[in-house]
Amino acid sequence: MTKKERFAFVIDYFEHHAPNAETELIYDNPYQLLVAVILSAQCTDKRVNMTTPAIFAQYPDVEALSRATFDDLFPLIKSISYPNNKTKHLIGMARMVMEDFHGEIPSTVPELVKLPGVGRKTANVITSVVYQQPNMAVDTHVFRVSARLGLTTNAKTPLQTEQQLLQYIPEEKVHIAHHWLILHGRYICLARSPKCGECGLRPVCKYYKTLVKTGM
Ligand code: SF4
Numbered sequence: 001m002t003k004k005e006r007f008a009f010v011i012d013y014f015e016h017h018a019p020n021a022e023t024e025l026i027y028d029n030p031y032q033l034l035v036a037v038i039l040s041a042q043c044t045d046k047r048v049n050m051t052t053p054a055i056f057a058q059y060p061d062v063e064a065l066s067r068a069t070f071d072d073l074f075p076l077i078k079s080i081s082y083p084n085n086k087t088k089h090l091i092g093m094a095r096m097v098m099e100d101f102h103g104e105i106p107s108t109v110p111e112l113v114k115l116p117g118v119g120r121k122t123a124n125v126i127t128s129v130v131y132q133q134p135n136m137a138v139d140t141h142v143f144r145v146s147a148r149l150g151l152t153t154n155a156k157t158p159l160q161t162e163q164q165l166l167q168y169i170p171e172e173k174v175h176i177a178h179h180w181l182i183l184h185g186r187y188i189c190l191a192r193s194p195k196c197g198e199c200g201l202r203p204v205c206k207y208y209k210t211l212v213k214t215g216m
Helices: 003-017 030-039 045-058 062-066 070-077 083-100 120-129 140-149 158-168 171-187 206-214
Strands: none
Touching (some): 003 158, 030 045, 120 171, 140 158, 140 171, 140 206
């Protein structure tokens, strides 16, 4: 099977089984999504969704957040991972958006990565989800699932995974493909015990082929 055929199978499978895949983070506007994605580093979307309503009630927009103090914001974030850093990042992000971007959440990856707490993955999520740009955010799920399926070959870094995926996924499907791979990794292709018995991608999965060969 060629790589092109493998991609075609995977895309066709997800188009039939997850035609409406989207982020599980709850948000109403770019500001809220940016806050949620910054908070989601090393944390589950479920936990973030439990945390953000109180933050958005107290800080309804980026201007309000830019005026927050560490001691005001920290109690709202303390139940999630890395609360110290995330509190600093959120306030720093809001202040930079106000000072350098006229209060508008930037819409390009090079601008977004200037903000505290925003790396390439977060910038790709924002530009893809909010602005529908063909950018592939690679998190641990996308990295693992792509490698197991054989969509990537010897990718050592998220950037290599991103570049290999973008070679084969049609531009108009990059946005949804990100969610397909994340959700598949979150619910089926689990890190420690992938549920291969429930997975419709077995016919093309390199990892599964190895399991069968070795009798595991
Ligand atoms: S067959 Fe197994 S390893 Fe392959 S994608 Fe499906 S769950 Fe993951």
